[in-house]
Structures are given as structure tokens and as C-alpha cells.
Amino acid sequence: MIEVEDLFKVFGSKTAVKGISFTVKDGEIYGLLGPNGSGKSTTLRILAGIIPPTRGKVLVEGVNVAENPLEVKRITGYIPETPLLYESLTPMEFFSFVGSIREVPRAELEERVSRLVKAFGIEEYLGELIGTLSFGTQQKVSIIAGLLHDPKALILDEAINGLDPKSARIMKELLNRFKEEGKSIVFSTHILAVAEALCDRVGIIYNGEIIAEGTPEQLKEFVHEESLEDVFLKLTESQEEVSSLVRALREAF
Numbered sequence: 216m217i218e219v220e221d222l223f224k225v226f227g228s229k230t231a232v233k234g235i236s237f238t239v240k241d242g243e244i245y246g247l248l249g250p251n252g253s254g255k256s257t258t259l260r261i262l263a264g265i266i267p268p269t270r271g272k273v274l275v276e277g278v279n280v281a282e283n284p285l286e287v288k289r290i291t292g293y294i295p296e297t298p299l300l301y302e303s304l305t306p307m308e309f310f311s312f313v314g315s316i317r318e319v320p321r322a323e324l325e326e327r328v329s330r331l332v333k334a335f336g337i338e339e340y341l342g343e344l345i346g347t348l349s350f351g352t353q354q355k356v357s358i359i360a361g362l363l364h365d366p367k368a369l370i371l372d373e374a375i376n377g378l379d380p381k382s383a384r385i386m387k388e389l390l391n392r393f394k395e396e397g398k399s400i401v402f403s404t405h406i407l408a409v410a411e412a413l414c415d416r417v418g419i420i421y422n423g424e425i426i427a428e429g430t431p432e433q434l435k436e437f438v439h440e441e442s443l444e445d446v447f448l449k450l451t452e453s454q455e456e457v458s459s460l461v462r463a464l465r466e467a468f
């Protein structure tokens with residue numbers, strides 16, 4: 216379970232996150248959906264123990280991120296927006312490196328690497344230098360690396376967007392399996408179809424605040440539109456329209 220309560224993050228004169236609260240239950244996929252600059256990556260970096268919150272409480276599986284970021288890193292799988300890789304290592308070397316940092320027993324590591332590498336179809340690149348691989352393949356390496364320690368909670372920042380359709384399907388299957396195992400999963404996206412297809416619940420984040428939250432169906436019902444896409448499009452329209460929708464959503468939820 217992931218619990219976020221009244222979370223703030225200030226960078227100098229910029230307040231990127233303004234009092235966000237949400238909960239991700241065990242076995243739940245929660246989507247943070249919002250346009251660029253709305254505070255998704257900042258929120259997820261705090262959840263993963265990468266940067267500290269300015270204020271507010273974040274518990275991942277009961278562990279407080281401000282007090283024990285290292286433990287949070289141990290129990291979460293964080294897949295960043297931009298793959299963070301060592302260009303001069305091969306994927307295989309990188310997986311061994313990550314496995315040793317995360318203290319994954321050798322046999323388990325080998326079993327997971329072989330299963331995930333096969334699922335994503337990147338066997339042929341295991342011995343190439345990461346720096347020479349395509350962005351898509353690097354993204355797959357980054358995803359696999361984030362899953363090697365079998366984390367209890369998963370935090371994915373726009374991790375599905377750049378994948379080819381086949382890999383996106385594999386990713387969806389993986390997420391559904393993790394869900395069945397009772398892991399809590401939170402991911403960000405600015406793509407509605409992704410949120411609609413995958414999430415049990417969605418929080419619409421705009422300008423550092425969650426302005427509406429519910430199942431994709433609930434959000435659709437409220438606006439009487441065919442698709443969540445229409446809700447989202449409204450949010451990215453003119454400032455005036457955004458303000459009135461924000462007000463209406465706030466009153467309704």
C-alpha cells in the first residue's frame with residue numbers, strides 16, 4: 216500500500232506539488248494522469264525515495280520516505296521517465312550490477328533476467344553496449360532493471376509511452392500479474408488511452424494538485440462524455456474553461 220497525505224514539493228520559487236493526497240491499495244493500479252509540467256514526475260520521485268518531500272507524509276508499505284528513503288528504494292521498483300543506464304556496460308553486466316546492489320540471490324537473478332529478457336524479446340542485445348542500443352531497447356533494459364528485486368510496490372513514470380505495441384502489451388500483462396500478486400502500482404501518463412485501459416483508479420493532476428479522482432467509469436459518468444479523453448482535453452483547453460471544469464470537478468468529488 217502507498218499512502219500520500221498532503222504532499223508538497225517546493226523548488227526555489229516554484230511549488231511543483233501542492234498538497235496532494237491519494238492511496239494506492241494492495242493489488243491496485245493507480246494512474247496519475249495529467250499534462251506536462253503538472254507535477255507527476257516530482258510526485259513519483261518522492262514516492263520512490265529519490266528526492267525528499269518539502270512537507271507531507273508518504274508511506275510505502277508502511278515505510279516513511281522522508282525517514283527511511285533507503286528502505287523505500289529496497290522495496291520499490293522505480294522506472295524513471297528517462298532511462299538511467301550505464302552506457303559502457305552491456306545489459307547483462309548492468310543487470311548483474313543492479314542485482315548485487317539490490318542483494319538478489321544469484322539463481323533468482325538469473326531466472327528473472329532470463330524470463331524478462333525473453334518476454335521483451337531483447338535476448339540478442341544482452342552482450343552489446345547499452346550506449347549503442349535504440350531508445351526503445353534501452354527503455355526495456357530500464358524496466359527489467361527496475362523489476363529484478365521483485366519489489367512490493369511499483370512506481371512507473373511514463374514507462375509505457377515509448378514502447379512498441381507488442382512490448383506495451385507485455386507490460387500490461389506484467390502489470391496485471393503484479394496486481395494479482397497484491398503489489399501496489401502507481402504510474403504516470405499524459406496519455407488517456409493508457410490510463411483508461413490499465414487503471415483501477417485515476418487521479419487527474421493539474422498544476423500540482425489532484426483535481427479529480429475516481430475509476431475511469433466514474434470520471435466519465437460525471438462529465439457525460441464517451442471517453443476520459445474528452446475530460447482531459449477540456450483540462451488542456453483555455454485557462455477559463457480549465458478553471459470552470461476544475462471548480463465543477465472539485466464540487467463533485
Ligand SMILES: Nc1ncnc2c1ncn2[C@@H]1O[C@H](COP(=O)(O)OP(=O)(O)O)[C@@H](O)[C@H]1O
Binds near residue numbers: 249250258
Ligand atoms: N529539480 C527541479 N527544479 C526546479 N523546478 C522543477 C524541478 N523538477 C521539476 N520542476 C518543475 O516542477 C513542475 C512539475 O514538473 P514535473 O514533476 O516534471 O511534471 P510532469 O512530470 O507532470 O511533466 C514543472 O514546472 C517543472 O519545471
Ligand SMILES: [Mg+2]
Binds near residue numbers: 255256296372
Ligand atoms: Mg514527467
